[in-house]
Amino acid sequence: MRSAQKRPVAVLVDAYTSGNHLPPAFAKLDVDVVHVQSTPELMTSMRLPDLTAYRAAVPYGTPAETADRLREFDPVCVVAGQEPGVELADELSELLGLPTNGTALSRARRDKYEMIETLRRAGVRCADQLKSGSAEELVDWAERRGEYPVVVKPLSSAATDGVAVCRGPEEVRKAAEAVLGTVNIFGERNDEVLVQSFLQGEEYMVDFVSYAGQRGSCGIWQYHKRLDGTHRIYDRDSITTPGSSPEPEITAYMHEVLDALGIQYGPTHAEVIVTPQGPALVEIGARLSGGVLPDFHDLCVGVNQADLTALAYARPQEFLDRYAGRPYRKLTEASQIFAATTLDGVVDSLDQDVLAQIQALESVHLAIPKLAPGSRIRPTVDLYTATLVVWTRHDSTEVLERDYARIQELAERVYLLREDAKAAA
Structure with missing residues (x-):
């Protein structure tokens, strides 16, 4: 029985990038956190967890060994902090007898081919697809299908990587060959590649938190992307209005998706395209959205996914009473902007005056440059190669549009390159 003198403990697996928002979210509810990593060494390709925020960091081991080490903390939950931790979090929560999505469908929650095939078996609308370790097989599938465009991507990746x-x-052959044999940001080798039918329609980001199959919505945001060659590059996203189409249709569809994938607990971040036939899943992660910024989302929708995740596990009845089955609120117009670049070289310095001009714009909540002096800057092809992220909010869409245009004008001037590097490039 848990001692009344000890604070409860939540276990976080691979709390990289946005997973760093979970320790303070649990701390608000007087819950300590323990960190577990799914690999022998921390993954330096992502923003590392701040281990000073944890009661303990459990050394890497087999799931059974790790579960044995965790029992001394008598945890209330195990949560995936980021994508690589999803399968281990499923296994540990199952071994410890805690609220769990279980291991039966773990692979389908990470492998994009299995994800879509699981939906197909459940009768949920989804793309046509094939996976193969041969670029020629992928080309043959696309040619037999006879309908372009098609989408080529790794089986496990994030942020449009690959x-x-x-x-x-x-183009299919070139895209497949560019992925096969490479290693993704999670350290996984791409031995097979996925080709899918192209889902025509507007794309949306959909974030939920679930507890015992009951779900609270954290917001639905419409993506605005532009096509540059074969790459769909993030431009910005904007919050949609709850209760107005397509929010109800997307929400109903996402319940089907989450049930089909066995996701009954925890945060999820999905991308959905509303096709002429209805919503269809691009992919889903059983973890926090990479774009969570708690204070910004609190101002936009009155809640944020990190805090809602902590509430669901620490005080499930309060979560169910306050958020389950209810749409999010839209408190303001808002947008997240991802600045692209055509620059190629090495960053010498950042122009602080230009950054100050961006930060001073009326709608800007926060602007974060993604590169530091000495970093290599390359033309943008995906979310990881965007150079600046800006969160904006205002009651006036006109102000948002005006500031968006100005940010696009200024963004390319944020980075100053080394002259020798420019010449070499």
Whole structure:
């Protein structure tokens, strides 16, 4: 029995990037956190967890060994902090007898091919697809299907890493060969590649938190992307209005998706395209959205996914009473902007005056440059190669549009390159 003198403990697995928002979210509810990593060494390709925020960091081991070490903390939950931790979090929560999505469908929650096939078996609307370790097989599938464009992407990735929209066989071949044999940001080798039918329609980001199959919505945001060659590059996203189409249709569809994938607990971040036939899943992660910024989302929708996740596990009845089955609120117009670049070289310095001009714009909540002096800057092809992220909010859409245009004008001037590096590039 848990001692009345000890604070409860939540276990976080691989709390990289946005997973760093979970320790303070649990701390607000007087819950300590213990960190577990799914790999022998921390993954330096992502923003590392701040281990000073944890009661303990459990050394890497087998799931059974790790579960034995965790029992001394008598945890109330195990939560995936980021994508690599999803399967281990499923296994540990199952071994410890805690609220769990279980291991039966763990692979389908990470492998994009299995994800879509699981939906197909459940009768949920989804894309056509094929996976293969042969670029020629992927080309043959696309040619037999006879309908372009198609999408080529890794089986496990994030932020459009390795994703290409292909309009013909040569583009399919080139995109597949560019992925096969490489290693993704999670340290996983791409031995197979996925080709899917292109879902035509507007794309949306959909974030939920679940507890015992009951779900609270954290917001639905419409993506605005532009196509540059074979790459669909993030431009910005904007919050949609709850109760107005397509929010109800997307929400109903997402319940089908989450049930089909066995996701009954924890946060989820999904991308959905509303096709002429209805919503269809692009992919889903059983973890926090990478774009969570708690104070910003509190101002936009009155809640944020990190705090809602902590509430669901620490005080489930309060979560169910306050948030389950209810749409999010839209408190303001808002947008997250991802600035792209055509620059190629090494960053010498950041122009602080230009950054100050961006930060001073009326709608800007926060602007974060993604590169530091000495970093390599390359033309943007995906979310990881965007150079600046800006969160904006205002009651006036006109102000948002005006500031968006100004941010686009200023963004390319934020980074000053080394002259020798520019010449070499």
